[in-house]
Amino acid sequence: MIPAKFDYVRAGSAAEAIAALGEHGDEAKLLAGGHSLLPLMKLRLATPAVLVDVGRLDDLRYIRDAGDQIAIGALTRHHDLETSDLLAEQCPMLRHVAHLVGDPQVRHRGTIGGSLAHADPASDLPAAVLALGGTLVARGPDGEREIAATEFFTGFLESALAGDELLTEIRVPKVPGAGWSYQKFNRRAQDWAIVGVAAVRNGTTGVALVNMGTTPLRATAVEEALAGGASAAEAAERADEGTEPTADLNASEEYRRHLARVLTRRALEEAGA
Amino acid sequence: MKVAVTVNGTKQEHEVEPRTLLVHYLREVVGLTGTNIGCDTSSCGACTVLLDGQSVKSCTVLAVQADGAEITTIEGLASDGQLHPMQEAFRQHHGLQCGYCTPGMVMAAVSLLDENPAPTEAEVREGLEGNLCRCTGYHNIVKAVLAAAEGAAS
Numbered sequence: 481m482i483p484a485k486f487d488y489v490r491a492g493s494a495a496e497a498i499a500a501l502g503e504h505g506d507e508a509k510l511l512a513g514g515h516s517l518l519p520l521m522k523l524r525l526a527t528p529a530v531l532v533d534v535g536r537l538d539d540l541r542y543i544r545d546a547g548d549q550i551a552i553g554a555l556t557r558h559h560d561l562e563t564s565d566l567l568a569e570q571c572p573m574l575r576h577v578a579h580l581v582g583d584p585q586v587r588h589r590g591t592i593g594g595s596l597a598h599a600d601p602a603s604d605l606p607a608a609v610l611a612l613g614g615t616l617v618a619r620g621p622d623g624e625r626e627i628a629a630t631e632f633f634t635g636f637l638e639s640a641l642a643g644d645e646l647l648t649e650i651r652v653p654k655v656p657g658a659g660w661s662y663q664k665f666n667r668r669a670q671d672w673a674i675v676g677v678a679a680v681r682n683g684t685t686g687v688a689l690v691n692m693g694t695t696p697l698r699a700t701a702v703e704e705a706l707a708g709g710a711s712a713a714e715a716a717e718r719a720d721e722g723t724e725p726t727a728d729l730n731a732s733e734e735y736r737r738h739l740a741r742v743l744t745r746r747a748l749e750e751a752g753a
Numbered sequence: 754m755k756v757a758v759t760v761n762g763t764k765q766e767h768e769v770e771p772r773t774l775l776v777h778y779l780r781e782v783v784g785l786t787g788t789n790i791g792c793d794t795s796s797c798g799a800c801t802v803l804l805d806g807q808s809v810k811s812c813t814v815l816a817v818q819a820d821g822a823e824i825t826t827i828e829g830l831a832s833d834g835q836l837h838p839m840q841e842a843f844r845q846h847h848g849l850q851c852g853y854c855t856p857g858m859v860m861a862a863v864s865l866l867d868e869n870p871a872p873t874e875a876e877v878r879e880g881l882e883g884n885l886c887r888c889t890g891y892h893n894i895v896k897a898v899l900a901a902a903e904g905a906a907s
Contacts, residue, residue, distance in 0.1 A: 481793050487754055488771035488817055511818075518813050519795055524773075527840055544760065559807070584868075585798065585861065588807040657894025669882035670796070694813070 483521035484595060490533045494619055497534045501644040504622055504709060511535060512594035515586050516603075540593070541647055543567060549572075549615075549651045554593025556603075558582070561592060567742065569653050571583070573660040573680060575723040578607040580662070583670040593647045593748055596632070599639045599695065602672040604664065606696035607631060611678035617649035624648070633695035642726035644649035658682040661750035663743040667730065674730045675739040677719070687747070692723040692740055702744055708718050716745035756820045760785065760827025769816050775809075776800045778816035779826060787827040787856050791885075798884030801857035803866075804828050808864035810883070827856035830863070839863050839901045848897035858884045862898045867891030871902055 488686050489508075492496035501508055509528035511517060512535055520526040525544060543564050548572055552561070561578035567690040569577055581587055583594070595605045596616065606629075609616075614629040618641055623661035632640050641647060663671045676690030677699075687699040687708050701721035703745075705714060725736035760783055767782050773891065780786050782880040788811060791799030792808045795813040802811045803825040830837035836844065839859050849855045858881065865872065865880040872880060878891065887895060 482777070483772045483787070484775065485770070485772060488815075496827070511815075515795065515813055516817065518815070521810075533818065583798070584864065584880060585801055585810045585883045586809045588793065588804075588809055588864075638853065669879075 481522040481643070483518070483525040484524055486521075486528055487530045488533065491532060491537065494521075494534075494537060494540065494648060497532050497537070497646050498619060498621055498644055500530070500532045505531075506643060508532050508642075510597070511596075512591040512597075512608075512627050513557065513589040514594075515582070515590040516594060516598040516600065518695055534646065545570075547654055552592055552650045552652070554597075554647045555591050556593070558587035558590045558592065559584075562587060570654040570656050571612070572685070573655075573662060573678065574605075574608055574612065574647040574652060577595040577604045577678065580604055580664050584638060584703045586670070590711075592650055596650060597639055597641060599633050599637050600634075601633075601636065601693060601695050601697075603696070604662070604673065604676060604690065607676060607678045607688040607690045608662065609652060610669050610696050610698055611686040612652045613686055614650055614652040617651070618642075618645060619648045619737065631696060636694040653682070655680060655682045659750070660753035661747040663701065663709075663747045665739055675743055677734050677740065677743040677747040679744070679751040679753060681751045681753045685753040687693070687719075687744060689719070689723065689740055689744075692720065692725045694724070694738060696721060699740075699744060706748070706753055712748035713745055715753075716741050716748055719744035744745040754817050756816050756818075758819055758821070759823045761825060771815065771817050773816045774812055775802070775804075775814040775816050775819050775824075776811035778819075779811060779824070782816075782844060785826050785828050789853055789856055791853065791857070796885065797857075798861055799853070799854050799883075801860040801884065803860060803864060804830040806867065807866070808861045808883075814832055825860070830859070837863070838904055839866070839898070842897040842901035842904065843894070846893050846897040846900055848889065848894040849886075854884060854886045854888075858894060860885065862894075862901070865898065866905065871906060872898075874899060 507529040519576035674752040720737035791797035
């Protein structure tokens with residue numbers, strides 16, 4: 481399978497990438513690691529007229545200590561995350577979740593920024609960043625703005641990024657010693673989660689759901705129940721409240737709701753909530 | 754679009770369409786057909802090569818993304834008529850039946866040991882999760898990789 485024809489623009493800087501997006505508008509797509517976009521292009525489900533390759537912007541490839549947060553450049557690959565000593569110390573859940581993405585070959589190429597900007601509700605990293613209460617930094621022609629992870633995912637494969645904005649950085653809080661859990665339920669190695677649950681207990685408890693709707697979701701009913709003093713088991717019963725999971729070959733809607741409740745209970749118990 | 758890469762130590766430079774996949778570039782332009790195309794959907798790993806030393810699925814990389822990189826294919830492992838230790842281990846332990854997944858499996862295993870020179874059996878099985886074999890049940894493949902790791906350590 482070969483993608484449809486496109487024009488290829490290799491960005492030498494973030495500014496060049498943003499300018500190219502401004503020039504080509506909706507015709508253009510950003511290419512980072514390519515491990516979400518290229519499979520779609522090979523199936524001709526995506527046919528961008530212009531690909532703007534940001535894969536060589538090495539200045540956006542870093543994992544840095546930034547005070548009470550960890551700052552991660554958008555072009556940081558999953559393999560960099562899964563082997564990061566800083567994340568092991570300060571945000572072990574993110575390191576663990578990165579290790580569960582795809583397989584080693586995918587993790588050598590895929591980037592955290594690409595995964596988040598792709599906004600696939602079945603992906604692991606968006607839910608992890610949501611549960612952590614992360615912040616995303618977008619750069620456009622008029623400068624940078626911060627977007628809370630809770631505001632970032634707006635629809636199926638759609639994000640709050642404007643057409644001429646580049647996701648440049650992901651910030652997650654340092655949570656050393658916080659209880660956490662990531663429950664990924666799948667039937668085949670390297671596959672997407674049929675349902676997944678991320679939980680982080682850092683004062684309050686953040687819970688996020690994978691593949692329970694058109695976007696990655698915060699399990700707000702669970703979080704409210706916990707804040708109101710409910711036990712982990714009681715709170716987990718509300719995991720599918722307000723969700724609209726789809727049915728596919730792997731699971732019916734009803735089964736996904738069941739999985740969400742069971743996996744949330746396991747996640748909360750493991751995180752010590 | 755011009756692509757200049759080093760494949761198995763030899764410099765290559767060709768004009769390609771931007772949509773050319775790395776696996777097609779290697780097989781059809783450079784002429785190295787050892788890298789197989791399997792599923793063509795980044796699942797099976799048959800097309801695994803090393804890109805700057807790391808395993809990648811060459812069906813999911815554009816040739817233009819690899820511009821300037823060093824690529825190693827299965828043809829680049831043996832030297833001076835001597836099989837690479839991983840190839841030798843696959844031969845010794847019969848880590849194959851039909852052989853279709855073997856080039857990708859060997860390249861993934863080389864990358865795995867590069868990152869983790871002394872893996873446990875579980876780490877080998879997990880480390881090869883991106884490569885599917887429909888014949889062997891993986892048993893002898895895992896044995897071969899563990900033997901190659903031991904051989905490298907001794």
